[in-house]
Amino acid sequence: MGVRGLQGFVRSTCPHVCTVVNLKEMAEHHLSRHPACTPTIVVDAMCCLRYWYTPESWICGGQWREYFAALRDFVKTFESVGIKLIFFFDGMVEQNKRDEWIKRRLKNNKEISKIFHYIKSRREQPGRNMFFIPSGLAIFTRFALKAMGQQTLCSLQEADYEVASYGLQHNCLGILGEDTDYLIYDTCPYLSISDLCLESLNTVMLCREKLCESLGLHLADLPLLACLLGNDIIPEGMFESFRYKCLSSYTSSKGSFDKKGNIILAVSDYISKVLHLHQGERKLEEMLPLGPNKALFYKGVASYLLPGKKSPWLFQKPKGVTVLDKQEVSLSSDPASPRGAPTCTEPESSQDILVCADPDSKEKVLVRVDPELKEEVLVRADPECKQEVPMHADPESKQGGPMCTDADSQQEVHTYLDPEPKQGLPICVHPEISQQLPVGTDPEFNQEAPMCVHPEVIQEDPMTMGPEIKEQVPMVSDPEILKIARTQHVHAESYLVYSILSSGEIECSNTLEDELDQALPSQAFIYRPVRQRVYSVLLRGCQDGTSAAYPVVKEWFVYPGNSLRRPDLVRPLQMTIPGGVPSLKILWLNEEPAVQAQRLDILLSCFNLSSSREELQAVDSPLRALCCLLIYLFIQKGLPALARPGRSHLPEADHRVDTLCLEDLHAFIAQALCLQGKSTAQLISLQLEYINSRAVQLGSLLVRGLTTLALVNSACGFPWEMNEFMPWNVFDGKLFHQKYLQSEKGYALEVLLEQNRSWLTKFHDLKAVVCKACMKENRRIVGRSHWNSHHTGRWGRQSSGSHRTGSAYSHSGQGQSRRDQGPGSRQHERDQWKRH
Incomplete structure (x- = not known):
């Protein structure tokens, strides 16, 4: 995000704006001037995720143990030179930036399609040029940093404003990120994360004063320049004709730079020579072609003003x-x-x-x-x-x-x-x-x-x-509950709860899902019943006892076929719990043993697993969280339909995960057990024979299940420690992929469990818990050969190479006629879940 074209312009046209600095030396100099003030860098964490994710493997669902170690090394490096880090994460998508968010998500969908095409044609992970961050990376990074004792904050608006404000107010050493908006804000120095060498602590500082000197502007002119060039608030096309008018009259060294560079120079020239000349004599709207966009333009300029700053x-x-x-x-x-x-x-x-x-x-x-x-x-x-x-x-x-x-x-x-x-x-x-x-x-x-500022575009x-x-x-009208939820949100202790309570609106970004694979529904649908029960817990005070009286929650979830033109309107799903669901005040604040037991009951009820409470309680942490997800996935049935304005009931859509089989269960359990005995170095050295597209989807599906657990646990008052279902404790993408390939080929359990007898015993115990719970729901888990010989439905629609035993491979879903797709297909899904 940021000002369009400015990053490339600065790097290519104004290299003197970029200065190599050493952060250790900066910290020492800062400490000499302010002995009582710890040198602090405020980190825009969302800009740093790609930098932090250093594991070579990213396609299989995430190398979480390896990632955690890399993140810990990052933190320790700064601690060793006396630099304190404050991490900010985006906590909300501002409404005026929703269109930009949607545009990026749809672009990501196209990138994901290319990734799966590459996997199915080459059976290997694409190069880093197609890198896509693992699902849940931002969410779990928050919890990882908190586990390391770092101050981690979640914004109440888009994070860049709060990052810039914090840096200014606390006299920070700098802002570490990768967003040209930090060149526009009049705040502490802007430090590039992409240029950071962790070993030497050298990076590039982009100096806004030198940028102004190059463009003939004042610091107070930068917000005006940003809006005229286009940013996340001002659409790029709004001032396109104005920019070209400036360019046509700009006579200084045309053609010396690229087109975008010349436009930036031309607009800057207009500001310095025309607008400055008449400033104070004529209104800005008389000097610029603002027209009907005047209010939006002023919003854009105002959005850059930090505490104590003014704009002429x-x-x-x-x-x-x-x-x-x-x-x-x-x-x-x-x-x-x-x-x-x-x-x-x-x-x-x-x-x-x-x-x-x-x-x-x-x-x-x-x-x-x-x-x-x-x-x-x-x-x-x-x-x-x-x-x-x-x-x-x-x-x-x-x-x-x-x-x-x-x-x-x-x-x-x-x-x-x-x-x-x-x-x-x-x-x-x-x-x-x-x-x-x-x-x-x-x-x-x-x-x-x-x-x-929360600048809004109201059209x-x-x-x-x-x-x-x-x-x-x-x-929710209870101010005490809102305050608790807000505090937990800001301190990155919960997930999505405050968004539901304060706005009734949540979003979930892209997941590695193959839109051509018809057997596995999107994670957005698979976990929707869980979210609906969470809405029931959180919003129960907003209704009069009937399901229809619950307010709908607006979900902006990315899944194949969703144009994101409007949110999905989802109603809460009532639960039957002995004694009923207590109020949030009791659920969150009462520490009596009976209430603590209720918290767990409600968590399990959200996954529809109340009947398995005793068996799950007998499983040691962290494997009980994994068992909870596996049982839910294997017994998942059709999902209730979306609420639509003016419609109270729709037929149910069929989005079962009934293609999960015994081999999948073996792979999930085996990887979790083997993970407990492996070092980070062993996981790094693990090599895969090839990449299977279905295993890629299953890995992402499980990780999204862990994020869903974070939501449920937060809503229920934390009956489980969050650390129990952090992925570095229960899941490794590459290890799961290895076990999946072995299980698909029919390897014996002893091979899957690496000849470890104690793991074999635990394996049978965990498998028994899952299978017993499934039998209660009349779900018999069978092997893949059973599906291949007895079913022509979902398995028949799959590519044989994605699921058959052995290493044969073919292109999944290609050449498949939409007319031949049955009721579980994505086409049927689009019809049933169509938004109005």
Whole structure:
């Protein structure tokens, strides 16, 4: 992400902007100037995942033990030179960036298709040029870093703003990442993760001051440049004609650089020679072709303003202020309180007036008049929402922004609706950054507006939206529960729970799934019943006792055939538990033994495994988590249909995993047992005869099951330690692939278990637990030969090479007629689950 074309321009055209630095020397210099301050680097973790994942094998589901060791070495290297690391992860997808998120996911789908085509044609892992990070890497990296004692934070908006804010406020040594937005923010130095040499701690620092010198700009001009070039908020095509107009009039050394380089130079030249010339005399919208995009443009510029920073291009002090309504935003900073600490607004302490900054404009600006400070602060008002909405914006209607309310600080955020305009900036305060963050400031004022930016793009006509989407209501009203969930989210202790409670919206990125393989449904469908039961646990206070009264949850899950034009609307699935499901306050806060037992009961009920409680309790950690997933996968039946606006019931779709067989079970259990006795070095040296596409999917399926366990465990109040189902304890992709190939060829159990008698005993015990649970559900696990000789359904639709015993191989799914696909096919899936 970042500013389009800027990365390549800096590297090729302005190499002097990039300076090689040594982080150890920087830390020593920083410590000499600030003896009481530990040198700290704030890390944009999402930018670093590819750098951190150093294992050679990535196709089989992840080399988690090896990855954990590499990550630990990374942390120890910085600790050894006295540098503290603060890790930030994306915690939410902002609504104005949803389109960009979708575009990237659809692009990834095409890359995944190429990967599977490569596997099936060459039977080997593609080169690093086709590298795709293993499923769940970001999620499990959070837990890995926490296990290492590192400060790990999850953002309440896209992480780059919070990373830049943290770096500025805490006088950090630098920001380690790979995003050109860090060249635009006026914050601490931007350090490149891709250029980092861990052995020497040398990397490249990209200097924004030198960039400005090269372009003839001021630091305060960089947000303006970023928006004119296009970024994650401003679509690239919005100012395309303007950029080419600048290029056509740009006469300095045309053709010396590439096209994108010349455009950046031309736009910079226009800013420095034209806009600067008339600045203060004419409005920016008169000098630029903003047109109907004026509000969106200002949002883009404002999104780069950090605490204490101002822009000369934003919001001139309004003249002829017109009072429109007695509406207010309950946000203030008490001058007597600690710097930036959120406090409750007293009615007499300030007055908020919604005004029209331009009589010809429908945009509204909120002016705060503080009688104590005698100052006015301009605040962007959200005209789209008429009520307090402590949840994220609906991706369909794009109405109303996310609000964040901290019960302890008694800080409230309100936005209001104007029926005409559709622009506005919601606001929030991150609990980890103990300073309120500004949306933007007036250059004539000395006081910044204490808010942080959640820039929203509001374009949809609400009349075209379904009734469930237009109607926005809080998912959970209990402030104590929201505060607990929010705290756990920010500290990266839970997974997805806060998103469900605060916004009723979650997402899941791409998984290595072969869209041509019709036998295995997508993990999005396989684990959906589990998620639906979790929604029932979390949202039970939002309904009147009937399933239809539950609010739907919007799922943005990537799976083959999903265009992502709209989210899947999924209703909670009620569970029958003796004594009923307790309230979240009891489930999360009560430490009585009876409640602790209830937590486990509910976890197992989410997987529909209540009848196997006794057997699973007898299994040692961490293998009981694996058994839980295996039983669920083998007994999984058809899934309930999606909720659609105006439709209360649809036929069930058939998405069973009934092609799992005895050989698959043997491979899963054997790899988990053998993993317990292997060192990281042994796993690294493991070599595979070839790569099987079905084994690739099964590996990813299990890892997605582990992330689902993290969600269930978080929702149920942590009946199990999170460490129990971290993949480095129960799964190794390459080892599983080896056992799968051996099992497929009919190798004896002694070979699968490497002649280890104690493992063989445990193997039979674990297999008995799984098989007994399956028999209770009338699911008999049979060998592959049984399927090949008795079934022409799902196995018949598979390529013979993907599943038959031996090493014969052919192209899976190729030449297959859609007309021949049965009820379990992906085509049927699309029909049954079609979104309206």
